Amino acid sequence: MARRGETIELAVLGLLHEGPMHGYELRKRLNLMLGWGRVLSYGSLYPTLKKMLRTHLIEESTAPVASVSKRHRIVYQLTDVGDLEFERLMTEVGPTAWEDDNFGIRFAFFGRTDMEIRLRVLEGRRSRLQERLARVQQQLEMTQAEVDQYAAELQRHGVESVEREVRWLSELIDAERDRAHTQGAVSPRLHTDQSSPVTRGEEP
Amino acid sequence: MARRGETIELAVLGLLHEGPMHGYELRKRLNLMLGWGRVLSYGSLYPTLKKMLRTHLIEESTAPVASVSKRHRIVYQLTDVGDLEFERLMTEVGPTAWEDDNFGIRFAFFGRTDMEIRLRVLEGRRSRLQERLARVQQQLEMTQAEVDQYAAELQRHGVESVEREVRWLSELIDAERDRAHTQGAVSPRLHTDQSSPVTRGEEP
């Protein structure tokens, strides 16, 4: 019953879903996508790719890089099985969808699901975080005092972060609901631009 | 040269530093301490304790729980070696101190170091995050457009979170500096109370 470890797998499926790619690029895209922190290591990526080859979710095709070149590049692409699996994972709602690591990837590919699913995942994630908050708060009541200054500050900051996360999710949920009413219009909450004055000098 | 994996070790050393404890309690305290998210698993804790026994950082003493009881409880306490090691780890500044996971624990035990160390760790952590921010920003310039709505929103939220983290660190650094001047006075920034009107009704 999908015991985790699908994190990377889903990410790879999602990226290959929009065209073939080779390992190195896969990693770059992934790290940009979830760039905020954690970087995906080759030590995770390549074994996963191997595994996905074994289970026929993807297939490789050693394409020559450009002209005559000894440089080899293994380009991966989805099989029909892989395509189906991606579909299955994306429509699956439940714990696996809103676990810490998984959620980010699910969210990144939200564009490929319908609103009903999106709402359920967002709400699931939110209650998960709220449960956590409640648990910590409850434990704080029991323990009370005796914690030192810095530990307390860390505590406070952690709680605040989670609360912010909850607010963010709430906004997203509202945005989805709005979108449900004003049908088809682009969400007003979701930022579309971000066109900062980029230098655009091809290369130094 | 301390290849990571000291995360839990430092935490255990720090907790035992303020008195003997048994595994179960160690876990509870730790999860409360870093409660925000990740919970420490027994699958991590017990093997670590075993390892620390082997390296003589801690020692166990099977104390009878209360009176005549078949219930066994293994109480761990620091050895002199362990005490020294804690000291060493806490005064060590460098990458290991401000890595994602390690930082939280280092911070939680800040009360046991002097300000010079604290400042260096906080500043180290801050530049780490700023580097990350710069890297993401730079990559965004290169890639630009072609990312879908949700991926972009995830991006934006991630960046915002890290920026908040940086601000938090800056405040802490300022607080430390203030404290340096007004010598010995308790930091005005760090919250001390949090005495919410708790119901205290033993159990429903």
Next chain:
DNA sequence: CCCGGATATATCGCTACGATATGTCTCATG
């Protein structure tokens, strides 16, 4: 021409996780 840095693939050892097993103690409720 050669060196450094980006591109590209790959493996190894290990940390920590999540699930799970097993047993004991406490206490409320029937």
Next chain:
DNA sequence: CATGAGACATATCGTAGCGATATATCCGGG
């Protein structure tokens, strides 16, 4: 008083993912 739920307590197993590292090619600038 028995019984069973739930906290307390210790422990192990399989495995995902990390970080470091190795190897090799390509390309541009000094």
